[in-house]
Amino acid sequence: MKKSLELTLPPEIGLDVLNLQSHLQSYLKIKDANAFHVRLLKRSIDARSRNIKVNITADIYVDQVPEALIAFQKEYRNIANAKQAIIVGAGPAGLFAALRLIELGIKPILIERGKDVQERRRDLANINKSNIVNSESNYCFGEGGAGTYSDGKLYTRSKKRGDIRRILEILVAHGANEDILADAHPHIGTNKLPKLVAELRSSILNAGGEIYFNTKVIDFILENGEMKGVLLEKVNVNGVDGIKKGVGVILATGHSARDIFELLHLRNITIEAKPFALGVRIEHRQSLIDSIQYKIKDRGMYLPAASYSLVEQVKVGAQQKGVFSFCMCPGGFIVPAATHQNEIVVNGMSPSKRDSVFSNSGMVVAVDDSDWSDFKSFGPLAALEFQKAVEQKAWEIAGKTQIAPAQRMQDFVHKKVSASLLETSYQPGLVSVEMRDFLPKTIAYCLQEGFKSFGNKMQDYLSNDAQIIGVESRTSSPVKIPRDKDSLEHISTKRLFPCAEGAGYAGGIMSAAMDGERCAEQLAKLYA
Numbered sequence: 001m002k003k004s005l006e007l008t009l010p011p012e013i014g015l016d017v018l019n020l021q022s023h024l025q026s027y028l029k030i031k032d033a034n035a036f037h038v039r040l041l042k043r044s045i046d047a048r049s050r051n052i053k054v055n056i057t058a059d060i061y062v063d064q065v066p067e068a069l070i071a072f073q074k075e076y077r078n079i080a081n082a083k084q085a086i087i088v089g090a091g092p093a094g095l096f097a098a099l100r101l102i103e104l105g106i107k108p109i110l111i112e113r114g115k116d117v118q119e120r121r122r123d124l125a126n127i128n129k130s131n132i133v134n135s136e137s138n139y140c141f142g143e144g145g146a147g148t149y150s151d152g153k154l155y156t157r158s159k160k161r162g163d164i165r166r167i168l169e170i171l172v173a174h175g176a177n178e179d180i181l182a183d184a185h186p187h188i189g190t191n192k193l194p195k196l197v198a199e200l201r202s203s204i205l206n207a208g209g210e211i212y213f214n215t216k217v218i219d220f221i222l223e224n225g226e227m228k229g230v231l232l233e234k235v236n237v238n239g240v241d242g243i244k245k246g247v248g249v250i251l252a253t254g255h256s257a258r259d260i261f262e263l264l265h266l267r268n269i270t271i272e273a274k275p276f277a278l279g280v281r282i283e284h285r286q287s288l289i290d291s292i293q294y295k296i297k298d299r300g301m302y303l304p305a306a307s308y309s310l311v312e313q314v315k316v317g318a319q320q321k322g323v324f325s326f327c328m329c330p331g332g333f334i335v336p337a338a339t340h341q342n343e344i345v346v347n348g349m350s351p352s353k354r355d356s357v358f359s360n361s362g363m364v365v366a367v368d369d370s371d372w373s374d375f376k377s378f379g380p381l382a383a384l385e386f387q388k389a390v391e392q393k394a395w396e397i398a399g400k401t402q403i404a405p406a407q408r409m410q411d412f413v414h415k416k417v418s419a420s421l422l423e424t425s426y427q428p429g430l431v432s433v434e435m436r437d438f439l440p441k442t443i444a445y446c447l448q449e450g451f452k453s454f455g456n457k458m459q460d461y462l463s464n465d466a467q468i469i470g471v472e473s474r475t476s477s478p479v480k481i482p483r484d485k486d487s488l489e490h491i492s493t494k495r496l497f498p499c500a501e502g503a504g505y506a507g508g509i510m511s512a513a514m515d516g517e518r519c520a521e522q523l524a525k526l527y528a
Contacts, residue, residue: 001062003028007055011302014043014054030062037061039069044184045303050295052303069178072169080208082107083528085246085520086230088217088260090114091145092509093252093500093516095200098209099170100520106528108209109244111230113216113257114142116201117194124149127336128427131402136216139337139347140256140474143213144197146337147509151329151350152188154180154510162514174199185307189352217260220267221245227496248523252499252516255477256339258384260502264481265381269493273372273383274480274504277326278390279364279447280435280468281346282409283424286331286359288465292458305330305354308361312453314446319370321442323450326362326475333425334360334469336402343391344404346426346469358425362472365446383478393438394471398431405438406430409466413448422467435470480504488522497523 005024013019021038030036042057059066079102087094087101090112098108113136114120120142126132127139140146154168168186172178175196180186188196204211212232219231221243229245253260264271286306290299293306311324327347331354337347348360369376372386398405404426408418418432436444447468455462481498482491483505490496497519499505500512 002064003060003062004057005060006057008046008053009056011045011052011054011300014056015302015304020056024058024060028060028062035063037066039066040179040182042184043182047294047306052294052296070169070172070181072166072173074173074203076102076203076207077105078208079105079107082208083247084109085523085528086111086244086249087252088230088249089145089252089254089257089502090143090211091252091254091500091512092147093506093512093519094250095144095197095204095516096167096170096513097250097252097499097516097520098204099200100517101524102204102207102209104520104524104528106247106520106524108204109246110204110209110211111215111217111232111244112143112211112213114138114213116143116213117148117197119213121194127338127402131428133336133338133341133402135340136214138339139335140254140339143201144193145254146256146347146474147512148193148197149190149335149349150193150509151327151332151348152190152193152352153327153508154186154188155184156508156510156514162517164510164514167510167513167517171196174203187350187352189354190349191351219263220249220269222267222493225492226494227490247527248495248497250497250499250516250519250523251481251503252512252519253502255474255501257502258339258388261381261384261479265379269496270482270491271380272480272482273369273380274476274478275366275368276383276387276478277324277364277475278367278387278443278471278473279323279362280439280470281334281348281360281472282363282466282468283334283358283360283422283426284461284466286357288460289330289359292460305359307359308458310454310457312450314449316442316446321446322366323446324364326364326472328359328361330354330359331356332358332360335426336404336428337474338391338402342395342400343388344394344398344402344471345391345474346404346472347474356425360425362475363447363450363468364472364475365443365450367443371440371442380479387473387478390438390440391471391473397433397438402428403431404428404469405433405435405471406467406469407433407435408464409451409462409468410464412468413451413462418467422465424467424469426469430467430469435468438470476507477502477504487526488519489526495527
């Protein structure tokens with residue numbers, strides 16, 4: 001017998017597997033605990049009142065073997081001798097594009113400038129402990145891309161871009177916890193993502209695909225307006241012969257591959273300056289955010305670390321600018337995300353249990369061509385140069401290391417340099433500065449007014465027990481690589497498929513993975 005249920009339960013039952021099974025056994029009057037199986041379909045937390053509830057949709061199987069949890073089967077045919085396509089970048093978009101090409105009978109040649117997830121950890125440790133940034137292997141570059149060392153959020157608003165369930169099932173098949181199939185806001189956590197990424201790599205290699213790490217694209221092979229392949233920097237290393245050709249090129253480099261944007265411009269491949277967002281990362285004690293969001297002093301052992309989402313419109317002259325939270329990481333850490341030694345960039349990440357005593361979130365302001373007007377001489381790279389200038393100025397003001405500039409939140413609003421700073425999760429350390437010394441005037445003003453508004457929305461949020469840390473600037477790509485909306489092919493260069501976050505078409509693990517699959521499908525449709 002199979003029975004479907006929709007239940008509203010207290011957290012100690014709805015969020016604990018054993019307690020839920022015991023409750024349902026009693027509720028359904030099932031005598032034998034081994035005779036039934038609970039399969040969660042949906043789970044969400046309702047914290048709108050002090051009486052917090054968990055809403056659950058589940059299938060209960062009594063004396064019946066459940067259907068397979070996922071339809072996806074991790075069985076890839078061998079395509080070692082098939083036509084091949086080039087993928088530049090081994091982030092979520094590149095990895096999922098590779099798997100989809102294999103399914104479509106095309107051999108992926110995956111080129112990644114950074115290291116694999118195991119080797120990459122050493123370079124992250126060097127940034128945190130020694131202030132040394134490896135420009136090819138860091139929090140942005142390397143296997144899995146920026147998503148590998150992030151909160152691992154798996155929800156997206158891009159429901160029209162692809163099959164969300166399919167992406168989640170592929171992740172489960174490669175080792176992700178099956179809870180991501182049911183939770184309203186699933187995440188994996190930075191401690192579990194590396195192993196998952198390595199499993200995706202194994203599937204690609206076992207099917208006959210090729211992956212090259214520590215290998216940088218330095219030029220494109222163009223013939224009669226078509227992209228035929230790429231020229232690689234490391235010749236005759238690990239079997240790389242310097243030139244890789246294929247039926248098409250999927251460009252999935254992420255939002256920080258500035259040299260690729262510059263190369264596209266140099267080779268007269270159309271790109272455009274793109275609006276993005278810039279600001280700071282704000283850090284509170286997680287216990288404060290919990291008390292604000294759950295309206296209780298102690299969330300206990302069952303409720304997860306609380307998150308938040310904030311947005312405000314600030315008037316600047318005749319213009320309205322959006323100020324909003326970005327990539328909120330409950331129970332997380334702030335990390336140094338620079339890709340060059342002479343810049344300061346911060347980002348956030350969380351482990352799977354989200355059990356840090358800190359919460360952090362990007363607090364950013366929408367940036368458009370009015371902000372980068374002083375950089376218009378750079379043409380389509382104007383927004384990129386504006387972004388770079390802010391990051392480099394922050395680095396200079398903070399002392400030219402990876403120690404980051406910071407200011408207590410109320411001190412910032414009142415334009416006062418903080419006499420001392422709080423304990424932080426940011427390992428390289430902080431230095432007290434007036435953040436307006438590097439933040440553009442309009443950005444600083446919008447943050448100031450946004451913080452006031454957020455303080456009214458969330459009591460105690462605006463406090464000197466919180467601090468802002470800069471600079472949060474890699475929210476999305478400052479460059480768009482235009483493509484046809486149907487074929488996904490570049491508007492003027494054939495066989496080139498600009499993909500995901502670095503091209504301006506995604507924002508996060510899920511949307512990037514779906515876009516990678518779509519680009520693979522269109523490449524196969526047109527050229528294979």
